Amino acid sequence: xxxxxxxxxxxxxxxxxxxxxxxxxxxxxxxxxxxxxxxxxxxxxxxxxxxxxxxxxxxxxxxxxxxxxxxxxxxxxxxxxxxxxxxxxxxxxxxxxxxxxxxxxxxxxxxxxxxxxxxxxxxxxxxxxxxxxxxxxxxxxxxxxxxxxxxxxxxxxxxxxxxxxxxxxxxxxxxxxxxxxxxxxxxxxxxxxxxxxxxxxxxxxxxxxxxxxxxxxxxxxxxxxxxxxxxxxxxxxxxxxxxxxxxxxx
Amino acid sequence: xxxxxxxxxxxxxxxxxxxxxxxxxxxxxxxxxxxxxxxxxxxxxxxxxxxxxxxxxxxxxxxxxxxxxxxxxxxxxxxxxxxxxxxxxxxxxxxxxxxxxxxxxxxxxxxxxxxxxxxxxxxxxxxxxxxxxxxxxxxxxxxxxxxxxxxxxxxxxxxxxxxxxxxxxxxxxxxxxxxxxxxxxxxxxxxxxxxxxxxxxxxxxxxxxxxxxxxxxxxxxxxxxxxxxxxxxxxxxxxxxxxxxxxxxxxxxxxxxxxxxxxxxxxxxxxxxxxxxxxxxxxxxxxxxxxxxxxxxxxxxxxxxxxxxxxx
Amino acid sequence: xxxxxxxxxxxxxxxxxxxxxxxxxxxxxxxxxxxxxxxxxxxxxxxxxxxxxxxxxxxxxxxxxxxxxxxxxxxxxxxxxxxxxxxxxxxxxxxxxxxxxxxxxxxxxxxxxxxxxxxxxxxxxxxxxxxxxxxxxxxxxxxxxxxxxxxxxxxxxxxxxxxxxxxxxxxxxxxxxxxxxxxxxxxxxxxxxxxxxxxxxxxxxxxxxxxxxxxxxxxxxxxxxxxxxxxxxxxxxxxxxxxxxxxxxxxxxxxxxxxxxxxxxxxxxxxxxxxxxxxxxxxxxxxxxxxxxxxxxxxxxxxxxxxxxxxxxxxxxxxxxxxxxxxxxxxxxxxxxxxxxxxxxxxxxxxxxxxxxxxxxxxxxx
Numbered sequence: 001x002x003x004x005x006x007x008x009x010x011x012x013x014x015x016x017x018x019x020x021x022x023x024x025x026x027x028x029x030x031x032x033x034x035x036x037x038x039x040x041x042x043x044x045x046x047x048x049x050x051x052x053x054x055x056x057x058x059x060x061x062x063x064x065x066x067x068x069x070x071x072x073x074x075x076x077x078x079x080x081x082x083x084x085x086x087x088x089x090x091x092x093x094x095x096x097x098x099x100x101x102x103x104x105x106x107x108x109x110x111x112x113x114x115x116x117x118x119x120x121x122x123x124x125x126x127x128x129x130x131x132x133x134x135x136x137x138x139x140x141x142x143x144x145x146x147x148x149x150x151x152x153x154x155x156x157x158x159x160x161x162x163x164x165x166x167x168x169x170x171x172x173x174x175x176x177x178x179x180x181x182x183x184x185x186x187x188x189x190x191x192x193x194x195x196x197x198x199x200x201x202x203x204x205x206x207x208x209x210x211x212x213x214x215x216x217x218x219x220x221x222x223x224x225x226x227x228x229x230x231x232x233x234x235x236x237x238x239x240x241x242x243x244x245x246x247x248x249x250x
Numbered sequence: 251x252x253x254x255x256x257x258x259x260x261x262x263x264x265x266x267x268x269x270x271x272x273x274x275x276x277x278x279x280x281x282x283x284x285x286x287x288x289x290x291x292x293x294x295x296x297x298x299x300x301x302x303x304x305x306x307x308x309x310x311x312x313x314x315x316x317x318x319x320x321x322x323x324x325x326x327x328x329x330x331x332x333x334x335x336x337x338x339x340x341x342x343x344x345x346x347x348x349x350x351x352x353x354x355x356x357x358x359x360x361x362x363x364x365x366x367x368x369x370x371x372x373x374x375x376x377x378x379x380x381x382x383x384x385x386x387x388x389x390x391x392x393x394x395x396x397x398x399x400x401x402x403x404x405x406x407x408x409x410x411x412x413x414x415x416x417x418x419x420x421x422x423x424x425x426x427x428x429x430x431x432x433x434x435x436x437x438x439x440x441x442x443x444x445x446x447x448x449x450x451x452x453x454x455x456x457x458x459x460x461x462x463x464x465x466x467x468x469x470x471x472x473x474x475x476x477x478x479x480x481x482x483x484x485x486x487x488x489x490x491x492x493x494x495x496x497x498x499x500x501x502x503x504x505x506x507x508x509x510x511x512x513x514x515x516x517x518x519x520x521x522x523x524x525x526x527x528x529x530x531x532x533x534x535x536x537x538x539x540x541x542x543x544x545x546x547x548x549x550x551x552x553x554x555x556x557x558x559x560x561x562x
Numbered sequence: 563x564x565x566x567x568x569x570x571x572x573x574x575x576x577x578x579x580x581x582x583x584x585x586x587x588x589x590x591x592x593x594x595x596x597x598x599x600x601x602x603x604x605x606x607x608x609x610x611x612x613x614x615x616x617x618x619x620x621x622x623x624x625x626x627x628x629x630x631x632x633x634x635x636x637x638x639x640x641x642x643x644x645x646x647x648x649x650x651x652x653x654x655x656x657x658x659x660x661x662x663x664x665x666x667x668x669x670x671x672x673x674x675x676x677x678x679x680x681x682x683x684x685x686x687x688x689x690x691x692x693x694x695x696x697x698x699x700x701x702x703x704x705x706x707x708x709x710x711x712x713x714x715x716x717x718x719x720x721x722x723x724x725x726x727x728x729x730x731x732x733x734x735x736x737x738x739x740x741x742x743x744x745x746x747x748x749x750x751x752x753x754x755x756x757x758x759x760x761x762x763x764x765x766x767x768x769x770x771x772x773x774x775x776x777x778x779x780x781x782x783x784x785x786x787x788x789x790x791x792x793x794x795x796x797x798x799x800x801x802x803x804x805x806x807x808x809x810x811x812x813x814x815x816x817x818x819x820x821x822x823x824x825x826x827x828x829x830x831x832x833x834x835x836x837x838x839x840x841x842x843x844x845x846x847x848x849x850x851x852x853x854x855x856x857x858x859x860x861x862x863x864x865x866x867x868x869x870x871x872x873x874x875x876x877x878x879x880x881x882x883x884x885x886x887x888x889x890x891x892x893x894x895x896x897x898x899x900x901x902x903x904x905x906x907x908x909x910x911x912x913x914x915x916x917x918x919x920x921x922x923x924x925x926x927x928x
Contacts, residue, residue, distance in 0.1 A: 052442060076448040088443045090436040101432050105448030153448055301699045351894045357698055358626045362828055363893050365628075369821050370886035373879035486817070490710055493703040501699055532718060538711045542692050545704065549695045 001064055003028045003157055003188055004049070004080075009058035011044050011212075018044045019055070020212040026157065026190050031183050033199045033206030034192045040209040042192040043085055046161050049190075050082050051075045062157070077105045081155035085162045085192075087146040091135025095126050098134050098145055102152030112152070119148040140171040147178065158182065161192045176202055200224065268401055273523055279407040281515025282414025283472055287488050288495035288507035289421065290465030294458050295501055296438035299357045303364040304344060305492060306485025307371040308463050312337035312470025313386070313480030314379060320387030329387070334467030341463025342456050353455075368485075375482040383481040392475045410472045417468055418508065421461070425504075430457050494541055500551025509552060565911075572907035577753045579906050580839050581746050584610070587843070588742045600738055606846035607741035608803050610839060611748040613826040615795035617838035618752045619788045620827065622761055624768035625698065627789075628820055629705030630796050632712035633682050635815040637797025638804035639716065639723050641678035642732055644669045645805065653731040657720040664722075671735040675744075675801040679794050686793030687786070694785040709820065716812035728811045736806035744802055748795050753835045753905075755791060764788055818882070822849075825885050829892050833903025840900055845885065852881040 004026040011019040019041045026032045034042045047053040049060055051072040060067040067075055076082075081102075090098050099119065103112045120127035123144045129137070134145055143163055150158060160179070164172040176198050179189055193199040200206065200220040208216045208223060216226050294302050315333030320326070348367045352359055394405045425431035430453070437444045437454045445451050469488055474480050491514065499510025517540060521533045544552070584607070591603045616630055642654060643664050651658055651665060658665050669677065693704055717726045755761045767774035767781040775781060804810060822845070830841020856877045862869035863876070892899060 050446060052446070071451065072442070072445040073448050073450050076446060082446050084443065084446065088440055090439045090443065092439055093432065093436055097432050097435075100429070101436055101444070101449070102447050104429055104433065149447065295699065299699070301702060348890065352897075355893070355897055356624070358620075358624060359893050359897050361626045361699075361702060362824060363890060365821065365824065366886045366889040366893070369818075370883060370890070373882045373886065376879045377875065377877075377883070490707060494707055497696075497700045497703050532715060534714045535711050538707055541707070542689070542704070545696060545700070546692050549697065549700065551700070 005061040007059040009055050011048055011055045018212055022214055024207050028188050030204040031189045031202055033203035035196050035199055035206055036209035041212045042209055043161055046159050046192055079156040081150035081153050082159045083146045083150045087142040089134045089142050089145050094131050095134055096130040098149050099152055102149035105153050115152050123148055139166050158187055158189045164195050271401055275403050276407050277516040277519040279411040280519055281512035282411055283469055284491055284495050284515045285508040285511025286414055286417055286465045287469050287492040288511045290462040291492040292496045292507040294462050297458050300360040304368040306489030307368050308337045308341050308466035309470045309485040309488045311340040312467040313474045313484050317384050317386040317480055326389045330471050337467030338460050338463035341459040345459040372482045383479040385479050406475055498541055498544055500553035502555035503553050506551055506553035575908045576905045577750050580749050588738055602850050604738045604741045607745040608799050610842035611745040611799040612823045613838040613842040614748045614752045615792045616823055616827050618755055619792035621832040622764045622788055623785050626702045627705040629708045631815045631820045632709045633686055633793045633796040634800035635712055635716050636682040637678045637800030640681045641674045641801030641804055644677050645674035654729050655724050675798055678801045679797045682797030683794045687790045690786050690789040694782045713812050713816055728809050730809040732804055732808045734808055736802045760784055760787055825889050828889055831899025831901035831903050834901050834905045836906040837899050837901040849881055852884055856880045
């Protein structure tokens, strides 16, 4: 049984059909990519899984349980933690307060202290500045904080929405390295990204989303061979009207 | 003749310092109460964008609580604590019944709902308790004064000053050290994200209203202690002050609310002490005029929002 | 007939239909020959004018304001400074100094109304400059504080207002037809404003201020226009009311009255002038009905009938409670009010539901 199973998800924003029947599976221990251009529906899928957006139809199952209809706080407590687009750390709280809040669902105090130490050693810059308001951090540092905060709840599945957005190339590489490290630690990751090249380098499988549907799914090699992708992203003039994604790496 | 003049000049010098000290104590005391009032308002506004007109009615509940409990043989301090708890509970109940159904609507809808709730509660009080002002049992210290040298300070002022500072300290500790406190601050930054780290939305909102009610309860005791009476519209003056203090201080931060409260307290006492007698009747108009001038230069209040709010 | 032509006719039809409804009610009152009903209808028209005035600002800008009755106060009192003869002023405003310029002024009814409107508009325009720069919550609070302050000033300034005591002896110039005419003018003005470029700009900035600004809309300025217009209409209503009720004090222009007008607008629907009109009519009629019920219950209780067992206390503020509950229910269930923000118009057309064609499923690009 897959860890996460999304079937035929349909989401409308008013009259606009953002998702027209998206299906995907995530197995335990994988990094699964969700790639596509702006507006393809990647973030909407994420927000639906997290319960922030209510789909009009479809199914979302996690470890066999229904997720649809649950509030976001309930979904986190089941073991799915998001790292949202734009980081969304709490700017007026300190780094440490942000992290402690990440563990809001954790009852065992010693677990919280243990995890704080663990992630402080993983991200030394956070320990250095732990009493500073998080709003003063740079983009890359905020990204670290957002990831660490999500990890404080000891999730089984990490949803990451465009972690590389707005970061300098060197930091982007660091972030992707971090994601691989997390997988090695046993985490399952669903990664939404526009940076296709670097995403394909690290994922087990990926889904290519386009205008609310899954265009193609497969291993990185299969996707690279996929003709549409080459045309749209690697620029051979496809005439399909897709804008090439921002090549923030390589 | 020289001696008399010298003595008179000395006495004037001393009395000026006396006046200043008097002014300081009463301003700090009034400012403290105003700060608490403003805090109770802003803590809800920061998270929900709700300007709670019915906040005044929480003060009313505190006042009537004092009245009702005061009629039992319980010691007064217990009555005071119970009335504060009554206001706290009323705040939580108010949210559950009236505001939760309209939770995700526009700020204007929220505002008008609160206006309607305020009106409703006042009329219910009118109908059930009494339209006439009633005097709750109050302990003696509310009318006593303390004499230190040439200084006469009202004991009630001193106690209000102490209690308000204590309440501010307790609130600060609560907001810094407890998870609920952290959650409240985070919710003011980004409510959705707060839910996404696993904090229950209902709990955060109920807590905010609980704090709001708690503040209203404390304010009620000292407010009614000053005037000696409680009546259905007793909450109007406090809520108005809370409004103005938070607008002046900047509605986006708790620090702003506290600052606004103290500024308003000092301004009010200043006008009361030093405005010529004839103009004193228009004190409110002058105060308001000053507030408008402040707002002309700083439409966002004295303390600017540190970080831009998440668009909801 | 083209759709454009139909739309044109529909746009003209709204003020006509609204006027027709109001005229019909006035005629019914004439036919009924019932003094009480006539009073109710006259007050209703004045409140209708107030509701429409509120709609001009709040409906188009989306900003809640509680300051309206500050301007009703100024309108009412300033109107009598001009409409009363010196002899009348000696009774109504005994503290006004005899050597004041104001004391000597005496104008007809309509000029008094207009002058009162002008004075109030000047005050409103000036404070408006400060207010329109405030954002949402601060703005509303500032308007509320303004109401309180004007109320306090009116309670103090005995030479101009006779302070807290009741002014009496104002001649009754406002009859049902005066109220109808002014209210209808108000409806027309409100509708014209809403449909004018200025009104459109204001509504655009209500929806999305940044987007509107990027199109060259000066949000603060258009808000100021709406505010000033609203002030003028409110002042006129105040002047009308002063010459209807004949006895009043600052206590009559305060929170309870503000609440009533807000109720009328919300229940009717703040997004449209029709909402203001229908809300005013609906609430006024319900209020009258409820008042009769309240009276009946209290009388029955006095007589010791079965009613006393069912209702164990004297009904006070019963009407207000019902209205407050009505607002809350409307806000929960249908925040856009009875009219849903739409205008009454003829002929009726099916609204356009969506631009997307639901059968297009190819997903090959929008």
